[in-house]
Amino acid sequence: MQPLPERGALLSETNPEAVYDVAVLGGGPAGYTAAIRGAEYGLKVALIDASPKLGGTCLHVGCIPTKALLFNAELWDYLKDAEEYGLNFGEGAKLTLDWAAVQKRKSAIITKHVKGLEFLMKKHKIAVIPGYARLTGAIKDGVHTVDVDASGAKSQVKAKNVILATGSQAKLLPGLAADDRILTNIEILALEQVPKSLVVIGAGAVGVEFASIFRSFGTEVTILEFLPRLVPPEDGEISKELARVFRKRGIETNTGARVEKVEKTADGVKVSYTDASGKAQVKEAEKVLVAVGRAPQTEEMGIEKTRVELDRGFVKVNEWQETAEPGVYAIGDIVAGLPQLAHVGAMSGMVAMAKIAGRTFRPVRRDRIPNCTYTDPQIGSAGLTEAQAKEKGHEVKVGKFPFAGNSKATIVGSHDGFVKIVSDAKFGEILGVHIIGPQATELIAEAVAVMELEGTVEHLMFTIHAHPTLSEAMLDAYGAVEGMAINA
Numbered sequence: 001m002q003p004l005p006e007r008g009a010l011l012s013e014t015n016p017e018a019v020y021d022v023a024v025l026g027g028g029p030a031g032y033t034a035a036i037r038g039a040e041y042g043l044k045v046a047l048i049d050a051s052p053k054l055g056g057t058c059l060h061v062g063c064i065p066t067k068a069l070l071f072n073a074e075l076w077d078y079l080k081d082a083e084e085y086g087l088n089f090g091e092g093a094k095l096t097l098d099w100a101a102v103q104k105r106k107s108a109i110i111t112k113h114v115k116g117l118e119f120l121m122k123k124h125k126i127a128v129i130p131g132y133a134r135l136t137g138a139i140k141d142g143v144h145t146v147d148v149d150a151s152g153a154k155s156q157v158k159a160k161n162v163i164l165a166t167g168s169q170a171k172l173l174p175g176l177a178a179d180d181r182i183l184t185n186i187e188i189l190a191l192e193q194v195p196k197s198l199v200v201i202g203a204g205a206v207g208v209e210f211a212s213i214f215r216s217f218g219t220e221v222t223i224l225e226f227l228p229r230l231v232p233p234e235d236g237e238i239s240k241e242l243a244r245v246f247r248k249r250g251i252e253t254n255t256g257a258r259v260e261k262v263e264k265t266a267d268g269v270k271v272s273y274t275d276a277s278g279k280a281q282v283k284e285a286e287k288v289l290v291a292v293g294r295a296p297q298t299e300e301m302g303i304e305k306t307r308v309e310l311d312r313g314f315v316k317v318n319e320w321q322e323t324a325e326p327g328v329y330a331i332g333d334i335v336a337g338l339p340q341l342a343h344v345g346a347m348s349g350m351v352a353m354a355k356i357a358g359r360t361f362r363p364v365r366r367d368r369i370p371n372c373t374y375t376d377p378q379i380g381s382a383g384l385t386e387a388q389a390k391e392k393g394h395e396v397k398v399g400k401f402p403f404a405g406n407s408k409a410t411i412v413g414s415h416d417g418f419v420k421i422v423s424d425a426k427f428g429e430i431l432g433v434h435i436i437g438p439q440a441t442e443l444i445a446e447a448v449a450v451m452e453l454e455g456t457v458e459h460l461m462f463t464i465h466a467h468p469t470l471s472e473a474m475l476d477a478y479g480a481v482e483g484m485a486i487n488a
């Protein structure tokens with residue numbers, strides 16, 4: 001075999017016969033994390049993405065811009081109550097929202113991180129190849145060949161291994177197309193003005209996060225969720241508390257609602273639905289957000305020419321992220337049975353790369369994934385819900401502690417919500433942790449680490465948590481499992 005050029009040089013340019021160790025298809029958080037980890041293992045990596053800017057949905061139209069807007073919303077909500085905190089704007093001065101500046105800040109954050117990724121690719125000497133990639137068929141003599149089409153300029157990349165990381169896109173209801181009134185996560189992030197009214201179809205993470213953001217900015221928000229509760233995968237008590245706080249914030253929540261039709265009116269939209277009691281209802285609004293899930297992007301990429309198996313469009317993999325085609329792995333939103341979360345995508349990429357590099361690793365465990373929903377109030381959860389634990393036959397012991405009893409929660413003016421621990425009665429194994437309230441998305445990290453290390457309720461009851469912090473609510477919740485919370 002001919003010697004390989006330095007990492008970072010485009011092998012296909014310098015030597016068409018050269019072969020990368022790994023070609024990663026897709027530059028979102030799953031793909032770019034895998035690429036960096038591969039380079040850290042000393043592998044020659046190519047990262048192919050159809051977009052000239054790396055980062056995928058997460059960076060451009062997902063996690064990062066949404067959380068930027070949520071931070072604005074949080075600040076705005078605090079400032080609305082400025083006087084309560086002893087802050088005055090002065091005689092006659094009024095707090096106003098400069099939406100264009102909010103959008104500008106959001107875009108600046110994205111640009112900064114795109115540059116950060118470009119820096120990381122250079123630092124790790126990863127060959128970034130712009131273009132749309134397609135598999136050409138099964139592995140031949142230990143090498144895969146990938147066709148790359150960069151706006152008509154065609155080339156081929158050869159690699160011993162291929163990682164598919166092509167992500168997902170928002171599903172729309174039948175007959176609908178996204179535009180300036182019928183919105184998905186993409187269009188809603190680019191609105192030029194805060195809408196007066198918004199109907200949100202679907203109360204998963206996307207739906208409730210945008211409902212929360214736009215309610216903070218004054219929009220009349222109506223949620224229509226097909227299932228009987230908001231954030232259906234969460235513990236039932238979390239859904240109930242979110243609905244209570246959302247209603248308190250003036251968000252109309254309709255669960256058990258079946259959307260029949262979405263039509264455009266002269267200047268807005270009209271959504272017809274059947275409510276939980278079977279009654280036909282109509283809701284008119286300026287905009288409608290369709291947030292009914294995301295479909296995997298696995299079409300038009302040559303999968304049918306390989307042995308890779310699909311399940312309703314999702315790629316089937318084993319615990320090492322390997323598909324049925326030798327040397328082809330799948331990670332991130334396209335994987336069957338994995339939640340579509342950026343951090344799960346990233347970790348599945350690290351698992352795949354470790355397997356390719358022959359290093360030690362542990363597969364992604366579904367029961368140790370932090371689920372974070374960045375609403376007000378925030379939700380952070382991991383492991384089994386109380387109902388799931390009971391279904392699995394555990395004798396369950398639950399501890400619950402309200403943020404109303406936590407001194408830091410009083411200081412930050414955020415008393416809604418609670419921490420709920422689901423444990424196994426026999427040995428105190430922590431089966432699930434469910435938090436709704438201030439900084440829940442940060443607090444859940446402790447729970448995941450403890451579950452990963454197989455800590456017990458007793459360990460946690462004797463783990464010192466700093467005072468005054470929100471994390472003390474965790475300590476009290478562990479105590480509550482034994483009926484011994486200090487502050488409630």
Ligand code: NAD
Pocket residue numbers: 173201202203204205206207209224225226227231232257258259291292293294339340341371372373374
């Ligand atoms: P989702 O699948 O999480 O939720 C969609 C919701 O829409 C479900 O509750 C479903 O019952 C409901 N629904 C489906 N069809 C409906 C209909 N016709 N009428 C009314 N309700 C209907 O999907 P999502 O919220 O679009 O999110 C997509 C993916 O992205 C998810 O995997 C989600 O976890 C992920 N995501 C995560 C975060 C986060 O972690 N903070 C943020 C955004 C997206």
